[in-house]
Amino acid sequence: MGDAAHLEPLFTSDAIESRLDRLAYEIAGTMPKDFAAVAILKGSFIFAADLIRALTAHGLNPDVDFMTLASYGLGTSSSGTVSLLRDVEVEVAGRHVLLIDDILDSGRTVAFAKAHMKAKGAAAVHTCVLLDKTSGRSGASRADFAGFACPPAFVVGYGMDHAHKYRGLPFVAILKGE
Numbered sequence: 001m002g003d004a005a006h007l008e009p010l011f012t013s014d015a016i017e018s019r020l021d022r023l024a025y026e027i028a029g030t031m032p033k034d035f036a037a038v039a040i041l042k043g044s045f046i047f048a049a050d051l052i053r054a055l056t057a058h059g060l061n062p063d064v065d066f067m068t069l070a071s072y073g074l075g076t077s078s079s080g081t082v083s084l085l086r087d088v089e090v091e092v093a094g095r096h097v098l099l100i101d102d103i104l105d106s107g108r109t110v111a112f113a114k115a116h117m118k119a120k121g122a123a124a125v126h127t128c129v130l131l132d133k134t135s136g137r138s139g140a141s142r143a144d145f146a147g148f149a150c151p152p153a154f155v156v157g158y159g160m161d162h163a164h165k166y167r168g169l170p171f172v173a174i175l176k177g178e
């Protein structure tokens with residue numbers, strides 16, 4: 001029998017709040033006035049809600065929509081194929097799109113979403129993730145905007161789950177002992 005699962009705090013809600021304000025400032029300085037912010041569900045829902053409000057505080061007013069992707073892999077590994085469960089309703093043809101996701105790991109999910117937006121005719125696709133696990137890995141894809149570099153551990157909270165739990169934690173934590 002293993003140790004009971006426990007949480008090791010990684011990014012506090014205060015740290016997330018101030019990082020998001022800076023991220024919104026960077027995005028406001030880069031994105032055109034008109035764009036569509038597309039959150040990739042489910043893990044990004046809290047990040048997207050806070051980021052979009054920070055973008056509004058920085059004078060932006062993007063169209064907001066959601067797409068649901070599923071990644072079928074084994075356990076907590078992110079290998080596997082990505083499929084589209086729910087598409088956006090907003091018009092993306094000829095427009096700039098900002099994809100919002102929780103974590104960039106292998107990069108498959110964001111690459112899939114990016115290709116999908118391009119196939120729908122988006123003029124440009126920008127990517128924003130809360131956590132970048134690829135920062136220490138050469139050859140891995142990068143996001144245009146990233147909140148924090150994340151160690152190669154399994155994290156939960158702030159919208160991110162383990163077996164549908166922990167999404168409501170106001171901070172990001174490493175889940176140990178699972």
Ligand code: 5GP
Nearest residue numbers: 078103104105106107108109154155160161
């Ligand atoms: P990728 O497609 O980049 O390999 O994986 C990205 C997706 O895998 C994320 O959007 C997230 O859903 C999931 N993922 C990767 N690492 C973690 C993690 O540490 N915790 C949680 N909860 N999900 C993760």
